[in-house]
Amino acid sequence: xxxxxxxxxxxxxxxxxxxxxxxxxxxxxxxxxxxxxxxxxxxxxxxxxxxxxxxxxxxxxxxxxxxxxxxxxxxxxxxxxxxxxxxxxxxxxxxxxxxxxxxxxxxxxxxxxxxxxxxxxxxxxxxxxxxxxxxxxxxxxxxxxxxxxxxxxxxxxxxxxxxxxxxxxxxxxxxxxxxxxxxxxxxxxxxxxxxxxxxxxxxxxxxxxxxxxxxxxxxxxxx
Amino acid sequence: xxxxxxxxxxxxxxxxxxxxxxxxxxxxxxxxxxxxxxxxxxxxxxxxxxxxxxxxxxxxxxxxxxxxxxxxxxxxxxxxxxxxxxxxxxxxxxxxxxxxxxxxxxxxxxxxxxxxxxxxxxxxxxxxxxxxxxxxxxxxxxxxxxxxxxxxxxxxxxxxxxxxxxxxxxxxxxxxxxxxxxxxxxxxxxxxxxxxxxxxxxxxxxxxxxxxxxxxxxxxxxxxxxxxxxxxxxxxxxxxxxxxxxxxxxxxxxxxxxxxxxxxxxxxxxxxxxxxxxxxxxxxxxxxxxxxxxxxxxxxxxxxxxxxxxxxxxxxxxxxxxxxxxxxxxxxxxxxxxxxxxxxxxxxxxxxxxxxxxxxxxxxxxxxxxxxxxxxxxxxxxxxxxxxxxxxxxxxxxxxxxxxxxxxxxxxxxxxxxxxxxxxxxxxxxxxxxxxxxxxxxxxxxxxxxxxxxxxxxxxxxxxxxxxxxxxx
Numbered sequence: 148x149x150x151x152x153x154x155x156x157x158x159x160x161x162x163x164x165x166x167x168x169x170x171x172x173x174x175x176x177x178x179x180x181x182x183x184x185x186x187x188x189x190x191x192x193x194x195x196x197x198x199x200x201x202x203x204x205x206x207x208x209x210x211x212x213x214x215x216x217x218x219x220x221x222x223x224x225x226x227x228x229x230x231x232x233x234x235x236x237x238x239x240x241x242x243x244x245x246x247x248x249x250x251x252x253x254x255x256x257x258x259x260x261x262x263x264x265x266x267x268x269x270x271x272x273x274x275x276x277x278x279x280x281x282x283x284x285x286x287x288x289x290x291x292x293x294x295x296x297x298x299x300x301x302x303x304x305x306x307x308x309x310x311x312x313x314x315x316x317x318x319x320x321x322x323x324x325x326x327x328x329x330x331x332x333x334x335x336x337x338x339x340x341x342x343x344x345x346x347x348x349x350x351x352x353x354x355x356x357x358x359x360x361x362x363x364x365x366x367x368x369x370x
Numbered sequence: 371x372x373x374x375x376x377x378x379x380x381x382x383x384x385x386x387x388x389x390x391x392x393x394x395x396x397x398x399x400x401x402x403x404x405x406x407x408x409x410x411x412x413x414x415x416x417x418x419x420x421x422x423x424x425x426x427x428x429x430x431x432x433x434x435x436x437x438x439x440x441x442x443x444x445x446x447x448x449x450x451x452x453x454x455x456x457x458x459x460x461x462x463x464x465x466x467x468x469x470x471x472x473x474x475x476x477x478x479x480x481x482x483x484x485x486x487x488x489x490x491x492x493x494x495x496x497x498x499x500x501x502x503x504x505x506x507x508x509x510x511x512x513x514x515x516x517x518x519x520x521x522x523x524x525x526x527x528x529x530x531x532x533x534x535x536x537x538x539x540x541x542x543x544x545x546x547x548x549x550x551x552x553x554x555x556x557x558x559x560x561x562x563x564x565x566x567x568x569x570x571x572x573x574x575x576x577x578x579x580x581x582x583x584x585x586x587x588x589x590x591x592x593x594x595x596x597x598x599x600x601x602x603x604x605x606x607x608x609x610x611x612x613x614x615x616x617x618x619x620x621x622x623x624x625x626x627x628x629x630x631x632x633x634x635x636x637x638x639x640x641x642x643x644x645x646x647x648x649x650x651x652x653x654x655x656x657x658x659x660x661x662x663x664x665x666x667x668x669x670x671x672x673x674x675x676x677x678x679x680x681x682x683x684x685x686x687x688x689x690x691x692x693x694x695x696x697x698x699x700x701x702x703x704x705x706x707x708x709x710x711x712x713x714x715x716x717x718x719x720x721x722x723x724x725x726x727x728x729x730x731x732x733x734x735x736x737x738x739x740x741x742x743x744x745x746x747x748x749x750x751x752x753x754x755x756x757x758x759x760x761x762x763x764x765x766x767x768x769x770x771x772x773x774x775x776x777x778x779x780x781x782x783x784x785x786x787x788x789x790x791x792x793x794x795x796x797x798x799x800x801x802x803x804x805x806x807x808x809x810x811x812x813x814x815x816x817x818x819x820x821x822x823x824x825x826x827x828x829x830x831x832x833x834x835x836x837x838x839x840x841x842x843x
Binding site for chain 1 (some may be wrong): 395398402414415416419420422423426427429430432433434435436439440445448449450455456457461505506507508511524525526527529530531534554555557558559561562565566569570585586587588594595596597599600602603604614619621622623625626628629636638639640641642643644645646647648649650651652654655656657658666668672673674675676677680
């Protein structure tokens with residue numbers, strides 16, 4: 148008796164061999180011009196697109212300004228000054244003690260954290276999208292469980308198109324994401340969680356974060 | 371498993387037309403779905419070129435499907451996961467249950483999966499003592515109401531806000547009966563709170579997949595709520611239900627499809643969460659599932675490769691065809707009687723169940739072509755519907771009244787002189803009968819039409835007569 152795998156492959160092969168599209172080559176991609184910008188235009192496009200997707204954005208000059216910007220954001224929204232930080236050098240090495248009001252802890256989320264601060268792999272200006280991935284320093288639960296997700300994006304992490312973000316991830320793995328090199332999850336995040344499932348009325352904060360706040364840092368990613 | 375009622379399309383539709391809350395709910399297709407897509411398409415100058423690329427990419431994939439599925443399988447193994455090839459729904463259901471049993475699962479959280487609906491996984495798990503918990507808000511609402519999805523991306527499209535409130539009051543009996551649920555936000559907050567513990571306590575998480583990435587062995591989900599990500603990150607085991615045509619060569623190639631999918635589906639530039647999942651948690655990962663399984667379903671699809679119907683397998687499940695279909699606008703999704711409604715459902719249902727179980731569906735269309743005009747992968751839906759109609763006629767599945775009607779019409783169509791005389795005569799009689807009003811409020815044998823709207827009467831001479839005059843002048 149042949150297995151389901153053998154039977155499925157046999158039918159698929161028979162179909163492919165008579166298919167009118169078996170000689171169709173893989174098309175070259177069309178990459179929207181919109182994202183092919185640089186400098187200030189890139190930052191502006193990212194901001195406009197992220198805000199259009201209902202994220203909020205603040206810009207700071209240096210990494211040292213991040214803790215104050217985060218504290219200001221929480222205060223302005225009347226949110227409790229408690230943060231779960233990603234155990235990543237880009238976040239953990241910041242001087243959080245400079246903000247005495249803030250209570251911080253580090254690690255993955257068990258569902259009780261109200262706000263998280265994480266780094267990103269990239270910010271994609273094309274659609275105001277963040278690219279985040281799971282890993283020892285970037286637990287996936289921090290991206291989805293807290294009510295408020297605060298993401299820090301350094302200047303050289305901003306790219307115009309999705310393709311550049313993938314190129315950056317591939318470069319981190321010697322150009323090759325095959326054979327288990329991909330992180331367990333890579334997520335493209337555009338704005339806070341939402342749903343229109345109740346009478347088609349669009350509401351923020353379905354199951355993921357109710358708020359997505361992005362801190363743009365006008366400085367290169369710390370080495 | 372959902373018993374198909376597609377052959378009762380006419381009766382289902384009659385009920386749907388008289389269902390007032392449904393008719394109210396369907397209004398959003400015109401006021402929101404159509405303008406949202408149009409705005410998103412207009413905002414991206416390359417949108418039409420991207421649709422061409424999306425079509426070409428899917429054609430390429432379907433012409434090399436064996437190769438991409440084998441590469442996908444190899445890469446899933448190399449990243450520590452498992453692929454289970456399942457030829458039919460029964461095998462897939464059993465495989466899912468077997469995996470759940472290895473974890474002694476009591477509850478399973480579920481992200482939205484149409485393959486889950488297709489194989490009837492919820493009822494099967496429940497029959498076997500495992501509680502399935504739908505986490506997508508729309509799916510949760512219809513699970514509480516014991517209903518099936520009526521739209522492939524908005525499963526509770528047919529439910530009004532007032533009905534959601536009634537459903538929550540009836541189901542969430544542990545909450546204060548006097549609470550205010552006037553605001554839609556209050557309803558959502560209640561669902562979010564209810565779902566939190568379910569996410570955290572589930573033993574297994576089941577999601578669907580929009581794409582299967584061959585070169586990395588990743589599965590991709592596209593959501594707005596974040597429920598799919600919580601479903602696959604928190605439990606010990608992540609099971610992905612996917613059908614074979616979802617393969618895509620690389621993550622970059624998936625972006626071509628992702629540039630047209632959300633714009634066509636909801637009019638968003640990109641859905642909020644697009645997540646590529648690859649294998650189980652890594653050794654150094656602080657969170658994530660310990661096992662990763664892909665249940666790869668055929669269920670009859672492979673037989674259509676290399677046939678005229680191959681084109682329907684390009685579908686990326688955006689729902690634009692139903693959002694723009696005048697028939698769907700009038701009767702909603704349940705009338706179609708199975709898992710996939712609307713124009714794409716009228717192609718897929720006969721393909722997956724057999725034409726004899728879905729005879730009316732290929733006729734549930736005016737062939738107006740709006741579906742094809744918005745399809746992100748340019749599936750020629752009207753052409754393929756005609757293919758099913760021919761198939762039904764040649765296999766004598768078409769009901770005898772229609773067959774004799776078609777035969778009657780064919781006789782005149784083949785005798786142009788008689789056709790002209792007949793048409794002239796009929797047009798005059800109808801005009802005379804309609805009197806000065808130019809339309810009929812009721813007409814014998816046409817009650818199905820005139821109960822809901824007037825039938826316009828012919829206004830003058832026949833088309834052929836006018837055509838001849840204009841050519842002559």
